[in-house]
Amino acid sequence: MQIIREINALRRAIAAVRGEGGSVALVPTMGALHAGHLKLVREARRLARHVVASIFVNPMQFGPGEDLSSYPRREAEDAQMLEAEGCAILWAPSVDVMYRQGHATKIGVSGVSAGLDGDARPGHFEGVATVVVKLFNQVQPDIAVFGEKDFQQLVVIRRMTADLDLPVQIVGVPTQRDADGLALSSRNAYLTAEERRCARTLPRVLLEAAQAIREGGDIAEALARARQALAAAGFEPIDYIELRDAETLEPWTNINRPARILAAAKIGRTRLIDNIPILPAIRGS
Numbered sequence: 001m002q003i004i005r006e007i008n009a010l011r012r013a014i015a016a017v018r019g020e021g022g023s024v025a026l027v028p029t030m031g032a033l034h035a036g037h038l039k040l041v042r043e044a045r046r047l048a049r050h051v052v053a054s055i056f057v058n059p060m061q062f063g064p065g066e067d068l069s070s071y072p073r074r075e076a077e078d079a080q081m082l083e084a085e086g087c088a089i090l091w092a093p094s095v096d097v098m099y100r101q102g103h104a105t106k107i108g109v110s111g112v113s114a115g116l117d118g119d120a121r122p123g124h125f126e127g128v129a130t131v132v133v134k135l136f137n138q139v140q141p142d143i144a145v146f147g148e149k150d151f152q153q154l155v156v157i158r159r160m161t162a163d164l165d166l167p168v169q170i171v172g173v174p175t176q177r178d179a180d181g182l183a184l185s186s187r188n189a190y191l192t193a194e195e196r197r198c199a200r201t202l203p204r205v206l207l208e209a210a211q212a213i214r215e216g217g218d219i220a221e222a223l224a225r226a227r228q229a230l231a232a233a234g235f236e237p238i239d240y241i242e243l244r245d246a247e248t249l250e251p252w253t254n255i256n257r258p259a260r261i262l263a264a265a266k267i268g269r270t271r272l273i274d275n276i277p278i279l280p281a282i283r284g285s
C-alpha cells in the first residue's frame with residue numbers, strides 16, 4: 001500500500017491504478033480505525049477493484065470547544081490495518097495540503113444539514129461537505145463508502161452528490177456494534193469503564209423505541225420514554241432523540257416511507273450519536 005501526502009503524487013498513483021483497469025472506491029476516514037471502518041473497507045473491496053482510504057482529521061468540521069486537538073491520531077497502526085485489508089492507497093494529507101493558504105470555499109447543503117447535529121454542532125456539515133467534495137475531486141473515485149452511524153452525514157453527502165452531479169456512487173454501510181450493542185466509534189476510547197457500562201443504554205433505548213413505534217405505539221410517548229431512560233442512565237445533555245424520514249430527514253409523517261430514530265447525547269465528556277431504522281434503510285444511491 002502506498003501512503004501519499006501530496007496531491008500531485010496522489011494524481012499519479014490514481015492514474016497508475018486506473019491504468020490497471022477496474023473501478024476505484026474511496027473510504028474517507030479521520031483515522032483511529034476500528035472494526036466499523038474495516039467493514040467499510042471490505043464493502044469497498046467487494047464493490048471495486050482498487051480501494052483508496054483517506055485519513056484526515058478535518059479541522060473545518062470541529063466547532064470551538066470540540067475535541068479537534070485530542071481526537072485520537074494513530075496513523076502507523078491505521079496504515080497496517082488498511083494494508084492488511086488490501087487497500088491500494090492511503091491518502092493522508094496534512095492540513096496545509098488540504099487547505100492551502102487562502103482557502104476560502106465552503107459547501108453548504110441546506111435542508112438536510114439543518115436540525116439534529118446541524119443545530120447541536122453549527123458549521124459541522126459545511127466542514128464535512130467541503131472536505132468530502134475535496135476528497136472526491138482529489139481521488140476521483142467511482143464509489144465512496146460511508147457508515148450509517150453518522151446517518152445525517154450520509155444524507156447530507158447523498159444530497160450534495162446528487163445536487164452537484166458528482167459522478168460518485170454513495171454507498172451506506174450498516175453500523176458495526178459491540179456485543180452489547182454500542183455503535184463502534186473512535187470517540188468510544190474517551191469513555192471511562194463506568195461510562196462505557198452506561199453507554200450501552202443508548203442503543204437499547206433506541207431499539208425499544210423503534211420496536212414500540214413499529215408496533216403502532218404513540219411516537220411522542222416512545223421518544224419521551226427513551227429520553228427518560230437516557231437521563232436515568234446518566235446522559236446529560238441529551239441533544240436530541242427524534243424520528244425522521246430516512247431520506248429527507250424531515251419529521252416522519254408517511255408511514256410507507258423508511259424512517260430513522262436518531263439520537264445524540266453526552267455521557268461524561270463524550271458525545272455519542274446513534275440511529276436505528278424503522279423500515280429498511282435506503283441503500284446505494
Ligand code: PAF
Binds near residue numbers: 028029058061
Ligand atoms: O465520518 C468521518 O469520519 C468524517 O466526517 C469524514 C466523512 C471522513 C469527513 O471528514
